[in-house]
Amino acid sequence: MFALDDELARWEVVLPEAQGSERSKLLLTLAWHLRQRDPARAQQLSSELAPLLSQLPPDAGMVQRARLHLISAEPAWLRGELDTAHYHAQQALLLCEQAADTLPASAAACRADACWIMAWVCNDRGASADGDAWLRQAAAAARVAADPVRTDIIDAASGICDAFGDGRAAQQRWRDRFSDDLDSLPPIAAGWVSDFFGTCAFLRSEYGRAIGHLMRSFETALATGQIRRAIIVATNIGNGFTSLNAHEAALDWMQRGLDLARLTGWPLSIGMCLMQTAETLRQLGQREAAQSLLREALTTLAPLSGARAYAVALEYQGDLALDLGNHAAALDSFTRLAARGDALRQNDFQSSARRGQAHALSHLGRAEEAQAAAQAALALARAHGDASGQIAALHVLADIHSRHDLPGPAPMTAPNAVLHYLQLALEIAATIDGYTVPGPLLDAAAREYAACGDYQRAYTIALRANVARDQTHSREATNRAIAMQVQYQTERAQTEGEHHRQLAAAEAQRAEVLQQTSATLEHLSAIGQEITAHLDAAAVFRVLDRHVQGLLDATHFAIFLLQPDGASLVCEFGVEAGKPLPPVRIAAADPHAYTARCLRERRELLLELDDDGATANLIPGTLPTLSLLFAPLRVGERVLGVMTVQSLLTHSYGERERLIFRTLCAYGAIALDNASAYRQVAATQEQLLEKNVELEQAYKALEEVSLTDQLTGLRNRRFFLQNVDADVAMSLRGYETVLHRELNECDLQAANDLVFFMVDLDHFKEVNDRYGHAAGDSILVQMQERLREVFRESDYVIRWGGEEFLVLARATHRDEAPGVAERMRRAVAERDFVLPDGVRLTKTCSIGFACFPFLPEQPRLLSWSQVVELADQGLYIAKRSGRNGWAALYSTAQTRAEGVFARLMRQLEQAAADGEVRLVSNLTGPLVLGGERRRIGLSSDLELN
Numbered sequence: 001m002f003a004l005d006d007e008l009a010r011w012e013v014v015l016p017e018a019q020g021s022e023r024s025k026l027l028l029t030l031a032w033h034l035r036q037r038d039p040a041r042a043q044q045l046s047s048e049l050a051p052l053l054s055q056l057p058p059d060a061g062m063v064q065r066a067r068l069h070l071i072s073a074e075p076a077w078l079r080g081e082l083d084t085a086h087y088h089a090q091q092a093l094l095l096c097e098q099a100a101d102t103l104p105a106s107a108a109a110c111r112a113d114a115c116w117i118m119a120w121v122c123n124d125r126g127a128s129a130d131g132d133a134w135l136r137q138a139a140a141a142a143r144v145a146a147d148p149v150r151t152d153i154i155d156a157a158s159g160i161c162d163a164f165g166d167g168r169a170a171q172q173r174w175r176d177r178f179s180d181d182l183d184s185l186p187p188i189a190a191g192w193v194s195d196f197f198g199t200c201a202f203l204r205s206e207y208g209r210a211i212g213h214l215m216r217s218f219e220t221a222l223a224t225g226q227i228r229r230a231i232i233v234a235t236n237i238g239n240g241f242t243s244l245n246a247h248e249a250a251l252d253w254m255q256r257g258l259d260l261a262r263l264t265g266w267p268l269s270i271g272m273c274l275m276q277t278a279e280t281l282r283q284l285g286q287r288e289a290a291q292s293l294l295r296e297a298l299t300t301l302a303p304l305s306g307a308r309a310y311a312v313a314l315e316y317q318g319d320l321a322l323d324l325g326n327h328a329a330a331l332d333s334f335t336r337l338a339a340r341g342d343a344l345r346q347n348d349f350q351s352s353a354r355r356g357q358a359h360a361l362s363h364l365g366r367a368e369e370a371q372a373a374a375q376a377a378l379a380l381a382r383a384h385g386d387a388s389g390q391i392a393a394l395h396v397l398a399d400i401h402s403r404h405d406l407p408g409p410a411p412m413t414a415p416n417a418v419l420h421y422l423q424l425a426l427e428i429a430a431t432i433d434g435y436t437v438p439g440p441l442l443d444a445a446a447r448e449y450a451a452c453g454d455y456q457r458a459y460t461i462a463l464r465a466n467v468a469r470d471q472t473h474s475r476e477a478t479n480r481a482i483a484m485q486v487q488y489q490t491e492r493a494q495t496e497g498e499h500h501r502q503l504a505a506a507e508a509q510r511a512e513v514l515q516q517t518s519a520t521l522e523h524l525s526a527i528g529q530e531i532t533a534h535l536d537a538a539a540v541f542r543v544l545d546r547h548v549q550g551l552l553d554a555t556h557f558a559i560f561l562l563q564p565d566g567a568s569l570v571c572e573f574g575v576e577a578g579k580p581l582p583p584v585r586i587a588a589a590d591p592h593a594y595t596a597r598c599l600r601e602r603r604e605l606l607l608e609l610d611d612d613g614a615t616a617n618l619i620p621g622t623l624p625t626l627s628l629l630f631a632p633l634r635v636g637e638r639v640l641g642v643m644t645v646q647s648l649l650t651h652s653y654g655e656r657e658r659l660i661f662r663t664l665c666a667y668g669a670i671a672l673d674n675a676s677a678y679r680q681v682a683a684t685q686e687q688l689l690e691k692n693v694e695l696e697q698a699y700k701a702l703e704e705v706s707l708t709d710q711l712t713g714l715r716n717r718r719f720f721l722q723n724v725d726a727d728v729a730m731s732l733r734g735y736e737t738v739l740h741r742e743l744n745e746c747d748l749q750a751a752n753d754l755v756f757f758m759v760d761l762d763h764f765k766e767v768n769d770r771y772g773h774a775a776g777d778s779i780l781v782q783m784q785e786r787l788r789e790v791f792r793e794s795d796y797v798i799r800w801g802g803e804e805f806l807v808l809a810r811a812t813h814r815d816e817a818p819g820v821a822e823r824m825r826r827a828v829a830e831r832d833f834v835l836p837d838g839v840r841l842t843k844t845c846s847i848g849f850a851c852f853p854f855l856p857e858q859p860r861l862l863s864w865s866q867v868v869e870l871a872d873q874g875l876y877i878a879k880r881s882g883r884n885g886w887a888a889l890y891s892t893a894q895t896r897a898e899g900v901f902a903r904l905m906r907q908l909e910q911a912a913a914d915g916e917v918r919l920v921s922n923l924t925g926p927l928v929l930g931g932e933r934r935r936i937g938l939s940s941d942l943e944l945n
Contacts, residue, residue: 237253395422422448780803795810847878851867
């Protein structure tokens with residue numbers, strides 16, 4: 001029924017390459033889901049598809065042709081062409097009936113969508129009962145199609161329509177149909193169910209809860225191509241904010257809806273947005289602007305006078321007529337509204353119409369009729385649980401009794417009827433979560449208590465009235481502007497940042513919105529987005545100058561910014577007659593400078609001079625302007641500086657020009673504050689990056705120290721333990737195939753070896769004892785030099801501890817190891833060591849080594865640490881066999897893994913006898929095996945015999 005944007009994107013990518021039936025299917029799918037997103041392209045795709053339908057089986061072709069009718073029906077309905085939409089939907093229904101027997105599921109889904117269109121066409125005609133009937137048919141067809149998402153959407157829409165008719169009954173009827181766990185539903189269905197919950201909450205006057213649900217519905221509608229629904233929900237959200245007296249947020253949402261509607265050209269959507277904006281402006285006291293927008297809305301909606309939106313416009317027209325004192329016109333509007341409410345069977349219109357009639361009749365002197373109408377409105381509101389409607393009706397009753405001498409209600413719980421109704425209204429208001437009691441209602445109660453002599457209570461309620469008025473003041477919008485700036489500076493690239501920036505602009509845009517037509521609103525909104533998109537002050541100055549010159553008569557334009565010390569203003573940008581202004585600094589306390597005065601008083605200044613007038617503080621070199629307009633650059637309660645525009649003509653700046661200038665000042669202030677914050681953030685980030693580099697370098701230095709032996713400069717045991725596993729893993733990869741078959745000499749030649757050498761200086765303790773530790777240190781340093789001569793740079797030469805060294809030869813084959821050991825022995829034994837005092841010593845070393853992997857017959861290898869122990873055992877053998885030699889244990893192809901290491905020394909003699917292990921050594925002296933001293937003869941190939 002609807003699809004997400006990312007699904008459309010995937011289909012668009014596939015379409016150019018699709019052929020045959022696959023292309024036909026994609027064309028129909030895209031055309032269907034573009035029916036609101038891009039109706040013109042949907043029709044284009046439909047035209048391409050129509051000739052291809054003849055290639056399909058007859059029944060399948062009927063369902064596809066039915067879809068094409070619906071693709072034509074929905075845009076026609078949205079354009080207000082209800083007869084055309086009705087025709088195409090009827091044709092789709094006929095085709096679906098013909099295909100129902102052979103393709104029941106596809107035909108049923110298509111029938112559900114056709115009934116859906118018929119329902120909305122009926123609603124826009126004002127035939128709500130017929131619309132409800134079509135929705136029931138749509139739900140039945142969706143169930144036949146076994147389509148749970150369609151079923152949920154249609155049921156939620158039915159619930160919304162029922163709620164407007166009788167909110168309490170609708171909630172009872174649908175209470176068990178939908179789960180509160182919206183996350184368990186598919187997103188598209190969850191959006192409609194959330195809309196139903198929001199509508200019900202709104203009718204219960206739970207405006208905060210309603211707005212939360214409706215925001216979710218709005219996002220889902222936008223993401224699924226339901227443009228009409230998104231427009232309606234946006235205006236409903238604005239209506240919710242209006243009910244909470246948050247008029248700036250309300251205007252922002254209504255502007256959002258209007259921006260969407262203008263792009264479509266759909267009359268019902270545009271008219272609805274216009275009338276909702278007009279109502280918010282009316283509540284703000286901007287009656288002329290509201291009257292202009294409402295007049296445009298009614299003209300736009302005239303072809304759809306049966307729709308609910310037209311009834312809403314009548315209600316707003318009546319309220320506006322009351323505000324303007326035209327009570328006869330108000331009575332006419334509310335009488336027409338009552339008739340439309342009864343025809344639509346929607347309680348909210350029935351109640352508000354009678355309330356408005358009561359108000360108008362009271363002012364026309366028809367007291368009894370007014371009282372009866374107000375009582376009827378109160379009864380309707382009570383019957384449907386409409387708390388807001390009850391408050392309004394009670395307020396009207398109080399007003400009627402204050403104007404006319406009428407009998408009081410029975411029983412009466414207050415000194416007079418007026419106070420009785422006002423007390424009831426305040427009691428109901430206290431039950432509404434998040435509701436700000438209107439100041440006029442509290443003022444009326446305070447006056448009545450004062451009239452009764454209860455001055456203490458009158459004073460208390462008067463204070464509440466002041467608080468209520470403060471809550472609806474622009475400070476709330478200013479706080480949102482400050483929050484927006486922080487969000488914008490840190491998350492500018494995110495969509496949420498863009499949304500908050502628009503909210504922040506509402507404070508500056510509000511005055512302009514109240515007076516301008518929708519075209520001017522769109523123009524200034526685009527300008528604001530351009531200005532606030534810049535994060536460089538110079539760019540902000542340039543774009544402000546361009547728009548000031550384009551919108552106002554600005555011979556002179558300048559921006560003064562307050563300096564950090566707060567003592568002076570500096571002209572950071574100034575242009576007069578196309579030439580830059582000279583740099584000027586003005587003291588903030590200057591009693592004559594208009595710029596300083598504007599800063600101190602934090603308000604707009606408009607100065608009009610006659611032809612003979614003289615500017616008291618004319619900047620040298622500038623022209624004698626006659627119209628001077630100054631405004632503070634404010635962000636919340638902070639003043640960043642002053643902006644001025646001046647003209648050589650008198651009376652250049654009327655209300656319209658002043659509103660435009662205030663708007664530009666507000667946008668400029670936000671942009672300049674963002675630019676300043678951005679510079680600070682950028683500087684902080686640069687400092688943090690520098691510190692991070694320093695810390696990283698220090699860490700690397702400390703790491704290097706921790707891995708290096710400070711005496712010899714060799715790597716230490718910690719370095720070895722950190723790196724050996726990687727080399728072991730690489731060596732094992734070379735043996736992966738070898739381990740799974742019988743070893744032979746060819747295999748061993750191809751494999752990757754690691755050779756672990758344990759090297760120990762012989763009789764090193766004697767050096768320390770005889771020559772001192774400094775001499776021993778000197779020998780150790782010279783020892784590392786000789787080790788480096790023997791081994792490659794890629795080998796690990798490690799000071800293992802004391803006079804013992806471990807070398808991991810990373811690219812030495814096991815057959816080369818004896819030669820390397822011999823070179824190492826000779827490098828130590830054949831050259832003297834020189835002590836610090838010049839004494840020369842001859843020293844020798846003992847070496848043990850072992851190769852990794854130590855390969856047994858079975859694929860179970862000794863670990864590298866066990867191989868190091870084997871090398872250590874070789875060192876032990878070399879030491880006990882007279883020193884100045886090397887020894888190593890090798891495995892042969894017949895070596896078994898079981899117990900080789902754990903029992904190596906104990907079984908070495910037996911292993912040698914069996915030919916499983918051979919001892920390779922350059923030693924011919926006595927060897928110690930298993931703790932027993934014995935002499936073992938060696939053959940010429942050094943194999944134990």
